[in-house]
Amino acid sequence: MKKKADPYCFETINDELNKLFNPGKFKLKEEKTRDMISEIRVEEVHDVQETKVFWRVYYTINERIVILGESEINPQFIRHRAIYL
Numbered sequence: 001m002k003k004k005a006d007p008y009c010f011e012t013i014n015d016e017l018n019k020l021f022n023p024g025k026f027k028l029k030e031e032k033t034r035d036m037i038s039e040i041r042v043e044e045v046h047d048v049q050e051t052k053v054f055w056r057v058y059y060t061i062n063e064r065i066v067i068l069g070e071s072e073i074n075p076q077f078i079r080h081r082a083i084y085l
Helices: 007-021
Strands: 037-047 052-061 064-071
Touching: none
Parallel strands: none
Antiparallel strands: 037 052, 052 064
16 A cells, blocks of 8 residues: 655755755754844823823834833833843
8 A cells, every 4th residue: 555745744855955955045943033122111101181191111123113001100110131051
């Protein structure tokens, strides 16, 4: 009885052979691309119409602004440094 060939198997073999001849073309599977976070900002907002004061927290990632949220209390700023060996 003949078995049908699995196309995924052929792709894997082809990729492994190409890695030998074109090592710069393939990335390692464990390698991750990192995002470019250019700023993290907390701004105090005074809403004159509703007479409210709140803080808006946002950051810029890959040239796109992402608003994390708005807070009624002033957030504390803590700096933590992690060193990986």
